[in-house]
Amino acid sequence: MNDISSQIPAEAAGTRQPERRFGEPLLTVENISLSFGGLQALTDISFDILEQEIRAIIGPNGAGKTSMLNVINGFYHPQKGTITYKGNIRRTMRPHMAAAQGIARTFQNVALFKGMSTLDNIMTGRLLKMHNLRAPETGVFGLDQVLRWGAGALDFVTQCLYWGPNEKEETRQRAYCEEIVDFLEIQAIRKTPVGRLPYGLQKRVELARALAMEPELLLLDEPMAGMNVEEKEDMSRFILDVNEEFGTTVALIEHDMGVVMDISDRVVVLDYGRKLADGRPDEVRSDRGVIDAYLGVAH
């Protein structure tokens, strides 16, 4: 297990550098078109998300932002276009496969598991990282599959008995979740059923659950919707911290332009399913098309 505190780079404590160094493109979408029957949701969209950057997707209501996120994490299957993730062209996939590849997501209207406690919600986020038993790799054709099935069955038995490897694994993952709880400052609500929490905290728990997946790409759908200024500041700080401390690439949709311009490295603007502009926040801000889309054009 990774110890979070050891991953903090020394310079992270300092101020944010205006010119940060980004890596290769983590995810590239090319010529994506998506339609539902006669409704064209996305038309010929291309952009990329570089490693370790914070990429904002903005646009007026109904511009196709959420559809774009749904395409990225496998909910929608575009009719045209390709998605390249970590250098490989991605086939059509289900959301749980995207999760296995390191894509985590939060939702516009909080999608927590309402009947479970905060801690259980976060632990559920660790599900893919939990292995009570691992089958040994022999490389013999067929045998590996049999061993995997056997390990799965044994794993099930240890869960039934809450014994040995299962108890150890539960404790180990709990320790990891507690670090996230500390990081997001939600210690006090650990055991509270999330249905009872106020909205702002629910958003934070949802972020915690996404972080528990140790994602490489974190998709945030309106993380600050419906929050007051103080909560927005907290959330912005958490997003920046996640990005800097864990090196997580973030793609976010947000309507609060102040926040978007402050925290994002590059912005892509959509309107009516088409890409209007793409670039650094200051470039986008002065773009004629973007201003027209937001303010309307005088005829």
Added chain:
Amino acid sequence: MFYREAGQFKTSYAADQAIYPIRQDKIGILILFGFSLLAIPFIAPIYWLNSILIPFLIFSLAALGLNILTGYCGQLSLGTGGFMACGAFFSYKLATAMPDTNILIVFLLAGLGTALVGVLFGLPSLRIKGFYLAVATLAAQFFLIWMFNKFSWWTNHSPSGVISAPPRAVFGDIDVTSASASPEAKYVFLLLLVSFLALIAKNMVRSRIGRSWMAIRDMDIAAEIIGIRPMLAKLSAFAVSSFFIGVSGALWAFTYSGSVEALAFEINRSFEVLFMIIIGGLGAIMGSFLGAAFIVLLPIALDTIPLLLGLPLSVETVAHLRLIIFGALIIFFLIVEPHGLARLWQIGKEKLRLWPFPY
């Protein structure tokens, strides 16, 4: 005053994740279990054992099974009776075909067989939800009962369609099944078996598999985003649930009634078990037991109370009144606490922690 966890500090996550993290709870449950195991067989009258405690334990197990599927995984099912019948007939066939096999192994195999049937009828859950799924599980209910009635192979060609459980021993030579076994032995056997299975259920719901069920129940889209495979989660819930229900059906045939026909597991049985978990509490292991106790005890209490009070009521009036009061009480409980008796129990404990102060 006496129920307060002040001073009980947990120094490890393992201690914090225990089933009963509060010491008073742990002691309480041990006392209850010890009393049930060591005292009740000696002091309870035969009537109590045969007509109340044994059906209570069997219904608890069935409710536990349905609670895993409906309460924890959120898949509504009306096929409980059918799956109980599966357990009963599978175990009958197995026990008569292999007379020398330990009865526990017979029950295990019957449960596994029922789990397989459950998975088969759970397949529609991958496509449909809620009431529509409930209707699909009705198919299981009617099909299975029809099958056991139709083909006399299941009853070893008994002309009446009734199966009579053969006597089988478990601890040495003490019979625990069939009508000839002593009620005390049957009770102790059931208590141990049901407690063990309840412990397993509790362990499952606090492990990975249980969390994946609850995630599917609460928000299936978010569950899939996290990496849970809906097919695996739903079908495993169907399998585990059917296993429990199948074992309870086998126990019904082998220990409670001794001889049984398929009609004993009709649709009414499914509703009865469903009411148990609704009243007891969906998504609570404890709720399965409370709900079973409520449904088993209430009719008996309603029958005896007028007698105790010496009210001059005719037998028919009592029978009608029983139905009315029974229905009214169910509605009352659901209005007062929609989350069932388990939630009431929880609230009671929270109040007790603060007592004698209001907050």
